[in-house]
Structure formats: structure tokens, C-alpha cells
Amino acid sequence: MKxxxxxxxxxxxxxxxxxxxxxxxxxxxxxxxxVVLLPEMFxxxxxxxxxxxxxxxxxxxxxxxxxxxxxxxxxxxxxxxxPEADQGKIYNxxxxxxxxxxxxxxxxxxxxxxxxxxxxxxxxxxKTLTPGDKVTILETSIGRIGVAICYDIRFPEVFxxxxxxxxxxxxxxxxxxxxxxxxHWEILTRARxxxxxxxxFIASPATSSVLDYKAYGHTLGVDPWGxxxxxxxxREGLLVLDVDPSEVRRIKEELxxxxxxxxxxxx
Amino acid sequence: MKxxxxxxxxxxxxxxxxxxxxxxxxxxxxxxxxVVLLPEMFxxxxxxxxxxxxxxxxxxxxxxxxxxxxxxxxxxxxxxxxPEADQGKIYNxxxxxxxxxxxxxxxxxxxxxxxxxxxxxxxxxxKTLTPGDKVTILETSIGRIGVAICYDIRFPEVFxxxxxxxxxxxxxxxxxxxxxxxxHWEILTRARxxxxxxxxFIASPATSSVLDYKAYGHTLGVDPWGxxxxxxxxREGLLVLDVDPSEVRRIKEELxxxxxxxxxxxx
Numbered sequence: 430m431k432x433x434x435x436x437x438x439x440x441x442x443x444x445x446x447x448x449x450x451x452x453x454x455x456x457x458x459x460x461x462x463x464v465v466l467l468p469e470m471f472x473x474x475x476x477x478x479x480x481x482x483x484x485x486x487x488x489x490x491x492x493x494x495x496x497x498x499x500x501x502x503x504x505x506x507x508x509x510x511x512p513e514a515d516q517g518k519i520y521n522x523x524x525x526x527x528x529x530x531x532x533x534x535x536x537x538x539x540x541x542x543x544x545x546x547x548x549x550x551x552x553x554x555x556k557t558l559t560p561g562d563k564v565t566i567l568e569t570s571i572g573r574i575g576v577a578i579c580y581d582i583r584f585p586e587v588f589x590x591x592x593x594x595x596x597x598x599x600x601x602x603x604x605x606x607x608x609x610x611x612x613h614w615e616i617l618t619r620a621r622x623x624x625x626x627x628x629x630f631i632a633s634p635a636t637s638s639v640l641d642y643k644a645y646g647h648t649l650g651v652d653p654w655g656x657x658x659x660x661x662x663x664r665e666g667l668l669v670l671d672v673d674p675s676e677v678r679r680i681k682e683e684l685x686x687x688x689x690x691x692x693x694x695x696x
Numbered sequence: 697m698k699x700x701x702x703x704x705x706x707x708x709x710x711x712x713x714x715x716x717x718x719x720x721x722x723x724x725x726x727x728x729x730x731v732v733l734l735p736e737m738f739x740x741x742x743x744x745x746x747x748x749x750x751x752x753x754x755x756x757x758x759x760x761x762x763x764x765x766x767x768x769x770x771x772x773x774x775x776x777x778x779p780e781a782d783q784g785k786i787y788n789x790x791x792x793x794x795x796x797x798x799x800x801x802x803x804x805x806x807x808x809x810x811x812x813x814x815x816x817x818x819x820x821x822x823k824t825l826t827p828g829d830k831v832t833i834l835e836t837s838i839g840r841i842g843v844a845i846c847y848d849i850r851f852p853e854v855f856x857x858x859x860x861x862x863x864x865x866x867x868x869x870x871x872x873x874x875x876x877x878x879x880h881w882e883i884l885t886r887a888r889x890x891x892x893x894x895x896x897f898i899a900s901p902a903t904s905s906v907l908d909y910k911a912y913g914h915t916l917g918v919d920p921w922g923x924x925x926x927x928x929x930x931r932e933g934l935l936v937l938d939v940d941p942s943e944v945r946r947i948k949e950e951l952x953x954x955x956x957x958x959x960x961x962x963x
Binding site: 539540541543544545546547549560562563564580583584585586587589590609612613616617619620623624654655656682683684685686689690691692694695696 | 806807808810811812813814816827829830831847850851852853854856857876879880883884886887890891921922923949950951952953956957958959961962963
């Protein structure tokens with residue numbers, strides 16, 4: 430099974446972002462990806478001043494494009510994330526679209542990125558965004574998957590819940606920066622995969638040469654043993670990874686940590 | 697504050713193991729370590745055939761030595777682990793001894809190492825050992841600490857519980873092998889520290905040139921940002937690390953993940 434991860438350059442021009450996303454989605458399908466993942470906030474620059482003007486309510490041009498492409502190409506599309514407007518609030522939302530062009534579910538980022546690292550990075554998503562209210566687990570053509578967005582990855586409970594509910598693949602649109610990225614991007618992705626014996630796929634925008642927020646890039650796939658399957662650098666690109674669905678079962682048999690849990694000691 | 701981590705060669709001779717442990721504990725104290733950590737099963741070779749003959753019930757020669765040295769040197773001693781006999785059962789037990797020579801608490805390994813990696817490592821601790829029944833959190837001269845043993849590190853719930861109860865330092869006697877060590881030792885230690893914004897210290901026996909079980913070594917300390925403070929190789933040695941107690945608070949302010957938890961979504 431092949432999974433396509435898109436690390437696209439995002440610019441301050443929604444139409445241009447949708448063109449680039451379409452180009453990469455088509456390229457991934459040409460390379461036989463059954464599932465394609467886009468990055469966080471792929472239709473808008475990442476910044477509180479952009480989320481409101483770029484937001485879409487219901488089926489706007491972005492969701493419409495995702496549905497059309499998923500159906501035409503016969504893929505499962507984890508549509509990165511976009512600012513979603515709903516009843517006066519804005520969410521950071523990932524739409525998951527099946528090969529019939531139907532929205533299977535959406536994940537609204539549940540943990541907002543409000544940090545203030547001295548001399549490093551300061552960002553308060555909660556100035557404009559409202560958090561979602563669920564861990565997103567859904568049935569798809571490739572089995573049960575989980576979807577989380579960026580800062581959600583810092584919460585091991587999210588992934589433990591997914592694992593306990595039988596998730597084998599987690600898709601994460603994300604946009605770390607050049608402070609937290611080098612420090613934490615790989616280790617968080619690898620640890621979640623290893624602890625929960627799942628495949629993790631995390632896709633970022635490329636590092637922008639023009640926008641203020643410089644995403645880390647380093648779009649990455651990790652297997653259930655915590656091994657890196659492939660990783661991009663900072664530039665725009667497509668990563669197509671081969672995945673062996675039997676690997677999850679094999680590793681769970683050899684190292685049965687999920688059976689060895691002692692919930693009576695900590696739950 | 698200085699923390700001493702001991703990576704000693706363990707042999708099939710208890711008296712010799714105690715002599716070596718004493719030598720290293722004294723050396724750590726000479727280098728001004730306030731806290732000293734020994735490795736897992738430091739008085740016995742690691743193997744089911746050794747645990748019963750090497751076990752001690754109540755205050756045997758090993759615990760007696762730990763108490764005497766902690767008091768004489770004025771240190772907090774996390775005494776690695778030893779096979780502890782109690783009412784016909786054997787536990788993998790860490791005694792924590794304060795600078796008055798009093799046992800503050802003991803941790804019995806709560807998750808037994810029963811794994812069967814094809815072509816790699818097969819071991820079933822449960823053939824001889826009984827698991828403990830608690831997560832170990834205690835008050836000490838350096839504040840609230842946690843103690844876990846080796847395979848316990850694979851369970852993120854243990855460390856989350858410690859963090860939620862205010863632990864800033866976790867001490868882990870361990871003995872990974874040359875399959876799981878290169879694959880998982882660093883990443884597990886760094887991820888637990890980073891996720892829970894705590895210091896983690898993990899000490900292993902040196903890689904033996906004579907015993908069947910080849911411990912991984914790589915005794916390691918990690919700070920609450922997930923940075924490696926220092927790490928040994930495979931050979932016998934002492935690692936003395938400088939620790940800044942204010943770092944935990946600083947990182948929790950800059951990146952307040954513990955406040956951003958959404959327990960209503962997953963607990």
C-alpha cells in the first residue's frame with residue numbers, strides 16, 4: 430500500500446494554493462498512492478491575521494476541490510487543514526474524503542498552539558481559533574484511522590486512545606516551526622508510533638521564503654517500530670511511502686506492550 | 697545539583713558486584729553527586745536462572761550496603777534493582793534510601809519484560825518474577841521523584857501519572873539489550889522527558905563480555921525539553937550530570953502542555 434505525503438509551498442493567494450495542492454494530489458495518484466495527506470493550513474498562510482479572511486463555511490472552494498479530486502482519482506484524501514467558519518467561530522479543520530468524494534468525518538484541532546518560548550517562538554492560535562471537542566477516529570477503505578493536527582501530537586493521551594480503539598494509521602497535518610521542529614518533530618512522531626505500534630504520517634508546508642511563519646517542513650512517515658520510513662527536507666516535494674499492513678500485527682505479537690498495560694495502576 | 701549515574705560491569709559473583717557498586721557510589725560522592733542511581737539487577741547477572749539464587753529477603757547484604765553508604769556519604773541513593781524475595785515470590789525491586797540511611801520507599805517493576813522478537817531477543821521475566829502493584833512516587837530531599845524499572849518505560853501512562861502528581865525527576869534502573877536498545881532506548885527516554893517536562897535518568901549495566909545477556913549500556917540523562925544531557929557508551933563508567941531545578945518551571949511556562957490537556961476528550 431502506498432501513502433502520499435504532500436509538502437507544498439503555501440503563499441498568500443488561495444487560488445494559487447489550491448492549484449499547487451491539486452498538482453501534488455494528481456502526482457501522488459500517478460505514483461499509485463491510495464491515501465494522500467496534505468499539510469496543515471494548506472490553503473492559507475499560517476497566521477492569525479489570515480485565518481478569518483481565508484476561512485470557508487460549509488462547502489467552499491477548498492472542500493469542493495478535495496471532494497472532486499478524491500472521487501476522480503479514487504483515493505482516500507486526508508485534506509490537510511483549513512480555517513473552517515461555523516456559526517461565527519473559526520476552527521482549524523481537516524476534512525477526510527473517501528474515493529466516492531464523500532466527507533467521512535472532519536477533525537477540528539483539539540489543542541490550540543499557545544506558546545511563548547523566550548527568544549524563540551510566540552504564537553497564540555486561541556486569539557482567532559476555537560478548539561474541536563473530540564479525538565477523531567474513523568473507518569476507511571484502509572481500516573480504522575486517526576486524524577490529529579499539529580499541536581495535538583504533544584498529547585500522548587490522544588494516540589493512546591486511538592490505539593486502544595484499534596487504529597493502525599494516524600494522519601497528521603502539521604506546521605511546526607524552526608524552534609520546536611528541530612527539537613521535537615521527529616521524536617514526537619517516532620514515540621507516538623512506537624508507543625502505540627501504529628504508522629504515523631505527518632505532513633508540513635515547505636519552509637516559506639516569503640511568509641513570516643516559517644514552517645519546519647520535514648514531512649515524515651514512521652512505522653510501528655518507530656523507524657523512519659522517509660523524510661523530506663525543507664523544500665516543496667512529495668513523499669510516497671510503501672506501507673506493509675501486516676507489520677502492525679507482527680510487532681504487536683513480538684512486543685505485546687498493549688497487552689502488558691496495567692490500567693488498574695494508572696487509569 | 698549533581699546527579700551521578702553508574703554504569704557498572706555486572707558479573708556472576710555477588711560480592712564482587714557489591715564491591716564495584718561501592719567503588720562507584722564513593723566516586724560519585726567524591727564528584728559531589730547529591731543523588732546516585734545504580735542500574736537494574738546490579739547485584740546479579742540478568743537471567744531467570746540467577747534471580748532466585750541471588751534474591752535477598754528483607755535486609756540482606758545488598759540493602760545493608762546501600763543504607764550504610766547513603767548515610768555515610770549523605771546522598772539520596774536510588775539503588776538500581778535487585779531480586780527481592782518476599783513470601784515465596786521474587787520481585788525486581790529498587791530501594792530508595794535517604795541520606796540518613798532510611799528506606800524511603802521501594803519500587804517493584806510493575807510491567808514484566810516478556811517479549812519474543814523473531815531473530816532478535818526472547819525473554820520471559822514472568823517465569824520467575826512477580827510484578828509490583830503501584831506507580832512509585834515519593835518525597836525526597838530534592839523534591840518529588842518517580843522511580844520506574846526498565847520495561848516500565850514503555851508505558852506512557854506511568855510517566856503521565858507522575859507528571860500530574862508533580863514529579864520533576866524520574867530515576868530508571870534499566871537493562872535494555874542490543875536489539876531494543878539501539879531502536880528504542882534514547883527515543884523512549886527523550887519522549888517521556890519531553891512529554892511530561894521532567895528530568896529523566898536511566899542507568900544500565902555495561903555490556904558484558906562474559907555473561908549471556910548483553911545489556912545495552914548507554915546510561916543517559918535527559919532534560920525537560922528532551923535534550924540529552926550526557927550519555928555513556930557500552931563500557932563501565934560514571935556519568936555525573938549538572939541539573940538546573942528551575943528548568944522544569946521555565947519550560948512549563950513557555951510550553952504549557954500540561955495546562956493545555958483536554959482530559960474530557962480522553963480520560
